[in-house]
Amino acid sequence: MKLIYKINLFSLVFPALMALIVVLTGLSVMNRVIYDLNRKLILKEITNLVSHIESDHKILKKAGVDDYPQYINQAKRDFLDYVSDKHNNAENQLIIIDTSIDKWVYPGSIKAGLLPELNRDSFNHISGEMDLINSKGSFYVNYVKIPYWNWIIVLVISSRDLFREIGNYLRLVLPLSIIPLAAGLILNYFSLKNVISRINDSLFCLKEVENGNLQTRMKLREPRDEIDAVQQAISNMISSLYSLYTELETRVEDRTGELAKTNALLMQEIRAGDRARNEISYLNHYLKDIIDSMPTILIGLNRDFSVNTWNPEAEKKTGFIAGKATGMNIFNLMDRNSELYSQIEIKVREDESFSDLQGKISIGESEVFFGEVSYFSLQEQRAEMGILQIRDITEKIQLEDLLRQSEKMLSVGGLAAGMAHEINNPLAGMMQSAQNIKRRLNHDIPANRKKAEEAGTTLNAIIRYSELRNIPDMIQSILDSGKKAAEIVDDMVTFSQSEAKVSSLHSIAAILINVLASLKRDDAFKAEFQRDYFTIVEEYTPDLPSILCNEKKLEQAFYNIIRNALQILLDSKSRDPRIYIRLSQGINSLQVEIEDNGPGMNEEIQKRIFEPFFSTKEINQGKGLGLSISYYIIRDHHGGNLWLEKSDENGSLFIVTLPISTIGNA
Amino acid sequence: MDRSAFFLLFFFAFLFSHHLEGEENFYLGIAWVGSSEMSEEITKGTMELLSELVPDLIVELQSSLSDEKSLDKTMNKFIQEKDAVILMGQAGLQYASDHQLDLPLFLSAINNPVQADLIRNIERPGGNVTGVSYFIDYGEILSFIKNFLPELDSVLLLYEKNNPASDADLYYLTEACRKESVNLYSKACSPGLNMDDVFKLYYEKVDAVIFGNQNFFFENLEDNSSLLLSIPSFSLDSLLVRRGVLASLAPDYLKLGRLLAGSIIGVLYNGKKTGDIPFGFDKDPRIHLNMSTAESLGIIVPLHILRVAEVYR
Numbered sequence: 001m002k003l004i005y006k007i008n009l010f011s012l013v014f015p016a017l018m019a020l021i022v023v024l025t026g027l028s029v030m031n032r033v034i035y036d037l038n039r040k041l042i043l044k045e046i047t048n049l050v051s052h053i054e055s056d057h058k059i060l061k062k063a064g065v066d067d068y069p070q071y072i073n074q075a076k077r078d079f080l081d082y083v084s085d086k087h088n089n090a091e092n093q094l095i096i097i098d099t100s101i102d103k104w105v106y107p108g109s110i111k112a113g114l115l116p117e118l119n120r121d122s123f124n125h126i127s128g129e130m131d132l133i134n135s136k137g138s139f140y141v142n143y144v145k146i147p148y149w150n151w152i153i154v155l156v157i158s159s160r161d162l163f164r165e166i167g168n169y170l171r172l173v174l175p176l177s178i179i180p181l182a183a184g185l186i187l188n189y190f191s192l193k194n195v196i197s198r199i200n201d202s203l204f205c206l207k208e209v210e211n212g213n214l215q216t217r218m219k220l221r222e223p224r225d226e227i228d229a230v231q232q233a234i235s236n237m238i239s240s241l242y243s244l245y246t247e248l249e250t251r252v253e254d255r256t257g258e259l260a261k262t263n264a265l266l267m268q269e270i271r272a273g274d275r276a277r278n279e280i281s282y283l284n285h286y287l288k289d290i291i292d293s294m295p296t297i298l299i300g301l302n303r304d305f306s307v308n309t310w311n312p313e314a315e316k317k318t319g320f321i322a323g324k325a326t327g328m329n330i331f332n333l334m335d336r337n338s339e340l341y342s343q344i345e346i347k348v349r350e351d352e353s354f355s356d357l358q359g360k361i362s363i364g365e366s367e368v369f370f371g372e373v374s375y376f377s378l379q380e381q382r383a384e385m386g387i388l389q390i391r392d393i394t395e396k397i398q399l400e401d402l403l404r405q406s407e408k409m410l411s412v413g414g415l416a417a418g419m420a421h422e423i424n425n426p427l428a429g430m431m432q433s434a435q436n437i438k439r440r441l442n443h444d445i446p447a448n449r450k451k452a453e454e455a456g457t458t459l460n461a462i463i464r465y466s467e468l469r470n471i472p473d474m475i476q477s478i479l480d481s482g483k484k485a486a487e488i489v490d491d492m493v494t495f496s497q498s499e500a501k502v503s504s505l506h507s508i509a510a511i512l513i514n515v516l517a518s519l520k521r522d523d524a525f526k527a528e529f530q531r532d533y534f535t536i537v538e539e540y541t542p543d544l545p546s547i548l549c550n551e552k553k554l555e556q557a558f559y560n561i562i563r564n565a566l567q568i569l570l571d572s573k574s575r576d577p578r579i580y581i582r583l584s585q586g587i588n589s590l591q592v593e594i595e596d597n598g599p600g601m602n603e604e605i606q607k608r609i610f611e612p613f614f615s616t617k618e619i620n621q622g623k624g625l626g627l628s629i630s631y632y633i634i635r636d637h638h639g640g641n642l643w644l645e646k647s648d649e650n651g652s653l654f655i656v657t658l659p660i661s662t663i664g665n666a
Numbered sequence: 667m668d669r670s671a672f673f674l675l676f677f678f679a680f681l682f683s684h685h686l687e688g689e690e691n692f693y694l695g696i697a698w699v700g701s702s703e704m705s706e707e708i709t710k711g712t713m714e715l716l717s718e719l720v721p722d723l724i725v726e727l728q729s730s731l732s733d734e735k736s737l738d739k740t741m742n743k744f745i746q747e748k749d750a751v752i753l754m755g756q757a758g759l760q761y762a763s764d765h766q767l768d769l770p771l772f773l774s775a776i777n778n779p780v781q782a783d784l785i786r787n788i789e790r791p792g793g794n795v796t797g798v799s800y801f802i803d804y805g806e807i808l809s810f811i812k813n814f815l816p817e818l819d820s821v822l823l824l825y826e827k828n829n830p831a832s833d834a835d836l837y838y839l840t841e842a843c844r845k846e847s848v849n850l851y852s853k854a855c856s857p858g859l860n861m862d863d864v865f866k867l868y869y870e871k872v873d874a875v876i877f878g879n880q881n882f883f884f885e886n887l888e889d890n891s892s893l894l895l896s897i898p899s900f901s902l903d904s905l906l907v908r909r910g911v912l913a914s915l916a917p918d919y920l921k922l923g924r925l926l927a928g929s930i931i932g933v934l935y936n937g938k939k940t941g942d943i944p945f946g947f948d949k950d951p952r953i954h955l956n957m958s959t960a961e962s963l964g965i966i967v968p969l970h971i972l973r974v975a976e977v978y979r
Binding site for chain 1: 967
């Protein structure tokens with residue numbers, strides 16, 4: 001369909017049809033509205049008339065004269081006067097029928113000729129409405145019966161009057177609607193014909209452009225309306241397009257060159273970025289490698305004290321894998337009862353760096369160990385707060401203790417040996433003198449008797465006197481004490497001997513067997529061994545090499561250690577006292593383990609166990625030299641080592657190592 | 667019973683207000699001599715409006731005083747203590763005529779004050795006096811009677827002898843009858859007069875009887891007296907209609923009381939001069955009708971009268 005027809009169809013015919021439909025619908029609705037309105041008006045009017053009658057009836061009733069004909073007639077006259085004044089100009093017509101005589105009392109006979117014939121039998125109900133068609137026309141009737149006055153009030157209106165307004169509207173609206181419609185159609189046709197012709201010109205020109213002909217042009221005139229302006233704009237646009245096209249070709253060539261340069265620069269930047277990423281990746285791996293390789297526990301903390309880094313040493317030490325520990329609160333991972341916990345918590349919570357805080361600590365599922373703890377707060381404000389470093393220094397502490405012990409033993413041993421040399425000579429003199437005193441009181445020696453006679457007495461008298469004064473006992477006491485002191489001094493001399501007087505190769509197992517045999521003869525344990533109170537478990541690795549040693553000294557050393565164990569078991573009255581003696585070969589050494597199942601020793605005793613003169617026994621019950629002598633014999637005389645490996649409620653374990661000499665092996 | 671309750675309430679309100687209010691309140695005294703339903707009704711209307719609009723006004727009521735001496739004594743006290751006084755009834759009117767008062771005086775339950783020579787101008791009484799009157803124009807009364815008796819030719823006025831208010835009735839009815847060309851007969855009544863004789867004397871001589879507005883008739887007329895059924899009778903007080911009088915055109919006493927309260931507020935609270943406030947009348951009096959009497963007399967009451975009347979049987 002051509003554009004002109006479409007425009008005519010959509011701009012005129014359709015609106016005209018719609019307007020016609022709207023007008024007809026409106027008239028139909030209006031028809032119904034006016035009909036209803038008129039009916040309501042009639043109903044309202046008849047209601048007013050009835051209420052007027054009822055009002056007077058109530059007054060009469062109140063006065064008690066509502067059944068008095070004089071008063072009723074007076075009220076009827078009043079009402080008829082009222083309606084004749086008021087109802088003359090109304091569209092509808094009032095009819096009042098007196099039912100007692102079946103005659104109209106209103107209106108007069110002149111008007112009655114135009115109205116339908118109605119009588120009392122026309123109305124069946126007390127009130128109602130009806131449409132009435134008869135020879136005089138079509139009517140709408142509304143009525144109410146007034147029984148106390150024997151009246152029927154009727155309002156009648158002809159249908160013509162009821163719809164008179166609608167006819168007026170139709171006569172006015174229809175011509176007004178059709179005339180402008182026809183005029184509009186004609187005007188539109190001629191004006192659109194011109195418009196469409198110019199649009200077609202424009203369309204032809206645009207199609208030429210579409211086909212690539214940018215040099216096409218259309219005939220233009222002075223702009224007088226919008227289409228002229230559009231044609232002018234299209235023409236300008238085609239000119240501009242042609243200019244732009246030529247300019248664009250030039251620019252494209254320039255831009256292509258620039259883009260090539262930019263691409264080259266971009267490639268360089270991409271390569272630089274790749275290098276930087278590789279470097280960052282390398283550094284990340286390097287940093288992770290450092291952290292993973294660190295022999296200390298490294299724990300990274302966030303600001304909410306949750307763990308973000310957990311290196312392999314931490315996994316190894318705590319038994320927690322990184323996946324499990326990451327995200328947990330560090331304070332929940334640490335043993336709150338450990339020595340360092342409170343100090344670490346205070347400082348870490350304040351994000352205060354510290355280093356080398358030493359003490360016992362437990363983290364995760366680890367045993368309590370000596371740790372050296374440092375905390376490094378990160379400089380920049382971020383989610384990560386700091387690094388907690390924990391170094392296990394248990395071995396270091398033990399070594400330091402051992403070193404201190406060795407130094408102390410060395411100095412004490414030196415002191416004791418010095419004293420022994422100094423005491424030895426006077427002691428020998430004292431012992432010699434005491435021995436001489438004893439010999440001078442011997443009656444069998446003639447020289448003694450001769451000297452007594454020279455002194456003017458007898459030797460018997462002197463002996464008698466000395467006996468009365470207990471002098472021989474005193475001398476014997478000096479000798480006994482001196483002997484003991486000599487033995488002590490002899491032991492103390494052991495400390496000063498830096499090396500054993502090695503005589504030959506000996507089997508350590510044989511030495512241990514000898515020691516056990518000696519102990520079984522010892523009065524202190526003889527009875528217990530006889531009744532099998534002790535259980536000695538000997539586990540000797542067969543075919544061990546002999547070592548170059550002082551057999552007697554080593555026997556003394558082992559004797560002291562095992563005797564010490566037996567004494568502890570005896571004192572503790574253990575129910576199943578056992579001693580394990582194990583002999584095995586280590587790297588260039590033989591290792592002897594002596595373990596008991598006694599009550600163990602406390603930490604203080606453990607520290608001083610090898611000190612000379614240190615004893616847990618009462619005074620006079622022990623010299624406190626046994627283990628210290630063993631210590632010096634093994635370390636200083638044989639180049640070996642002796643230490644207390646452990647001591648707790650399950651017992652104590654002493655370990656002795658003795659170097660295997662090349663001679664011995666040969 | 668209602669009236670007793672009203673006065674009891676009033677008395678307590680007076681006591682409370684007397685003790686609770688401060689020196690700045692206004693004091694009003696009310697007094698009348700003898701028992702008077704009209705005075706009580708007017709006082710009721712006055713107090714209703716005063717208690718609503720000026721609840722701080724302190725009112726002392728001296729009702730039903732025994733005689734004029736008691737009134738003098740009460741007034742001497744009121745003059746000392748009150749800011750304004752209401753005097754009711756003829757005794758009050760007489761007191762006002764005899765004394766020149768400095769404090770505002772409000773008269774009520776009185777007939778036309780001009781006729782009593784108390785004032786010269788209803789609209790501007792002058793002096794320190796104003797008030798309300800039950801007076802109704804007798805021209806209106808004659809027109810009212812013609813609704814029942816369109817051929818009215820003569821009327822008989824019965825009034826109380828020696829009552830100053832009777833003079834007004836006689837004076838104004840005479841004037842009205844002259845204007846309407848109605849013959850007027852009058853008869854002074856006093857205790858001891860046989861009313862039957864009077865009615866017999868004037869039977870078929872007059873078309874209607876009018877009772878003057880004096881308490882005398884209320885006290886002396888018997889209920890539904892047979893004489894009232896012989897000649898159509900009219901009164902200026904609705905109370906007589908209940909006794910059997912055919913119809914009355916009477917002012918609404920509560921309305922008069924409210925008019926009086928308005929005057930008091932204008933003077934005490936709005937600063938108006940007492941003498942500048944017009945005397946109040948009920949310009950739309952009410953109709954009371956005894957239908958039994960009408961039926962007995964064979965009178966057809968016009969419908970427009972029935973529509974507005976208070977009907978008794």
